[in-house]
Amino acid sequence: MEHTQTQAPPQAILFQLLGGQIISRAIGLAADLAIADHLAEGAQEITALAAATNTNADALYRVLRLLAGFGIFAELPGRRFGNSPLSEPLRTDAPGSVRHFARWFSDPMRWGALGKLDYSVHTGRPALLDGREDKTVFEVFGEYPASVETFNQAMTSISMGSGHAVVQAYDFRPYRLIVDVGGGHGFLATLIAQAAPDAHVTVFDWPQVAEGAAVAIKQAGLNGRVTTQGGNYLESIPGPADLIVMKNIVHGEPDDGALQLLRNCRAALNDDGRVLVIESVITEGPEGNGARVMDIEMLFGPGGRQRTVDEHRTLLEAAGLRFERLIPTSETHIIEAVVG
Structure with a gap:
């Protein structure tokens, strides 16, 4: 018997794409917390991970459960998590590590600029210049030294x-x-x-x-x-x-x-x-x-x-x-x- 693949309705596809914002932020948070580094020696129970990262155990579990659903980390019985092929590149010492790039994508300054995409579409100008038209992008960027450092680390990792x-x-x-x-x-x-x-x-x-x-x-x-x-x-x-x-x-x-x-x-x-x-x-x-x-x-x-x-x-x-x-x-x- 032939089985035909059923394509999801357009609304469902759009909802999944819209959820990409949350997934991207969750990946960046996991990179900031160095979750993949903490799991480098093996799986850990969520309370141990929360203690090591100074986070709320239930909230951290929900974030990692989301990522595990997309193959980023592996959820194991007993509220335990381990690394997966997709989370391994988030390790700091992994060949071709993308940890710092993920941190940059979730950086508060960059995240805020992305939220002003409408400004860029209306004006054709960088979002950082919204209300700062007398400055250059590099001058405004330089006002965020922590973001500059994250950006430099990301570019080096790339x-x-x-x-x-x-x-x-x-x-x-x-x-x-x-x-x-x-x-x-x-x-x-x-x-x-x-x-x-x-x-x-x-x-x-x-x-x-x-x-x-x-x-x-x-x-x-x-x-x-x-x-x-x-x-x-x-x-x-x-x-x-x-x-x-x-x-x-x-x-x-x-x-x-x-x-x-x-x-x-x-x-x-x-x-x-x-x-x-x-x-x-x-x-x-x-x-x-x-x-x-x-x-x-x-x-x-x-x-x-x-x-x-x-x-x-x-x-x-x-x-x-x-x-x-x-x-x-x-x-x-x-x-x-x-x-x-």
Whole structure:
């Protein structure tokens, strides 16, 4: 006998999607409480977990029960919980950990900005500027140091997850002078230096970020082949460079800012230099949904946008660069452009 799959009515599907807000917040809370870390050695009863996390046992049980229903943690008899394949990446020490990214998605400042999505849709401006039109996004963001720290930890964890995919997909060995624009704490730069033993890599970021990166880079022990420099990439980029790398940077800028950034790259490049724009590209079909979600993050967050290949090509050409190719990786996309 044939069994036909019954599709849920549209209302039921919408209700499930609307509940995603609660699920996202619950994941972030579990990450904040380091639940997966507490369960690293094995399952625990809810009262022990509550005592370890200074939470109410019944309330914590209800949150973990919700997440277990979606496969995040495993609910066991006796009100006990253990890790599951979906909760393991929430461990701080897990390969490709997403714990800090989950914490950022649930950060109070970001959560409040998301609640002002209507402001961004009405004005086309970042939600943080609601009532603060005399400020820049970075100035307002800087007023939340705890959120800045969470954001930096999240970006570092993303680099740890996708950085390996980038160096596996692209050959950095032909280049001698490489600049990692917006390189954060220098994780990708150190991976590039390890993959290209003859290269010198400069991490270029805001001065306060570059200072923090210097400590992490020193610990990598690359004999001075990775250095830091502070500055504003919308003003200039250090050169001359054979290759400029920008991972999850261009998407943070609106078109005019992205164009200025790319023009600064062109000015810093040698005549045969290249640029790598590393970020998710909007593609057709369901596989592009992740980039579409990130596009809304850019809308209410920094005021930037995710782009299609054609949109990237248009910006590159306006900046004096020529689109060369799109390189898919297991985690993101690499857009390669050359001077021209």
